[in-house]
Amino acid sequence: MVPVTSAIKCYTRYMKHKRSVMIGSVVLVVILMLVGAAYFYRDDLVRLYLSPTDSTVEQGAVETKPEVVARDLETPWSIAFLPDGDMLITERSGELQRIGEDGQTFTIEGVQETSEGGLLGVTLAPDFEQSVALYLYYTTNRNGTMTNQVDRYIFAGNRLSERTEIITDIPAASNHNGGAIAFGPDDKLYVTTGDAAEPELAQSTDSLAGKILRINPDGSTPNDNPFDNPVWSYGHRNPQGIAWDEEGRLWSVEHGQSSQDELNLIERGANYGWPTIRGDETSEGMRGPVVHSGNTDTWAPSGLAYNDGSLYFAGLRGQSLYRAELRDSDNVTLTQLFAQEYGRLRAVTAHEDTIYFSTSNRDGRGSPASDDDQILRIPL
Numbered sequence: 001m002v003p004v005t006s007a008i009k010c011y012t013r014y015m016k017h018k019r020s021v022m023i024g025s026v027v028l029v030v031i032l033m034l035v036g037a038a039y040f041y042r043d044d045l046v047r048l049y050l051s052p053t054d055s056t057v058e059q060g061a062v063e064t065k066p067e068v069v070a071r072d073l074e075t076p077w078s079i080a081f082l083p084d085g086d087m088l089i090t091e092r093s094g095e096l097q098r099i100g101e102d103g104q105t106f107t108i109e110g111v112q113e114t115s116e117g118g119l120l121g122v123t124l125a126p127d128f129e130q131s132v133a134l135y136l137y138y139t140t141n142r143n144g145t146m147t148n149q150v151d152r153y154i155f156a157g158n159r160l161s162e163r164t165e166i167i168t169d170i171p172a173a174s175n176h177n178g179g180a181i182a183f184g185p186d187d188k189l190y191v192t193t194g195d196a197a198e199p200e201l202a203q204s205t206d207s208l209a210g211k212i213l214r215i216n217p218d219g220s221t222p223n224d225n226p227f228d229n230p231v232w233s234y235g236h237r238n239p240q241g242i243a244w245d246e247e248g249r250l251w252s253v254e255h256g257q258s259s260q261d262e263l264n265l266i267e268r269g270a271n272y273g274w275p276t277i278r279g280d281e282t283s284e285g286m287r288g289p290v291v292h293s294g295n296t297d298t299w300a301p302s303g304l305a306y307n308d309g310s311l312y313f314a315g316l317r318g319q320s321l322y323r324a325e326l327r328d329s330d331n332v333t334l335t336q337l338f339a340q341e342y343g344r345l346r347a348v349t350a351h352e353d354t355i356y357f358s359t360s361n362r363d364g365r366g367s368p369a370s371d372d373d374q375i376l377r378i379p380l
């Protein structure tokens, strides 16, 4: 005979076991349902929890592999094309390289290379075929003070001559020197400047730091500028790319403090918020970016070019070429191209339906390959 107490213990164990099996089964069914729902709604969940902004960055593929058109460069910063198709490339250390039929190296006197300063932007006058005027933006030392400035040269017979100062005393620092220059459809010269590591200067319309400037080709102030000085827009941290779309709208990319890098649509006299607002923050009288890189992602954008409905900019830290397809003034679709394939990327230029871009693996923050830095191109 089995003692009564043993039988009760045995029955209790059996009931406990049965209950565990039932609870286990219910938990398993619930887990399976959750996994199924997560799989079914995976795209929405990724957008909701992993994407920091309204605009999603898509991974893109370009069918054509980029072609290397120049190599063994030292931190190329910007690219311009001469009428005969030769390329002019600035190297941050102070060399202007002409690459093509008449290859040549021009050393620019007085350039002071820093962590982010040196010989930066290059552009040609819109009437270059007549004026042969070429413009350079660079960091230098004036009377013991580090500053940025733009000079104009005459570039004829494969010689640079008649150096003329166009705008001087733009605040400079080891970092945050801006440096992009380009002529707009209005034939004015636009210049991006950094906050020179003094954020409050960006909010002062009396300072040339943290601005997009607009000047006449001779450096004088156009009479329709908003503040009776070269300032066109303000509240910028460190913009390093400008371009116009086919409607004549001005766009710019700038570096955020950490993440929150911006693509801005630039308008006369507008305040783009640095250092008061960042990311999606808003404030009366300040403009937010059309799109930013979110609270965790960093593009470190440099260079900007427009071609056929899309803007292209390079990512240093992002190690990608980004394409922003313009939907309307506040909506773009971002695509990330060549992610991590070439390392840090810097200069971007559109020329004859081809995008040219440079690596920046020798700028002190990359891992250069033996033939870096390179200029690559992709036909569109």
Ligand SMILES: [Ca+2]
Pocket: 235, 262, 272, 273, 274, 277, 278, 287, 288, 289
């Ligand atoms: Ca901003």
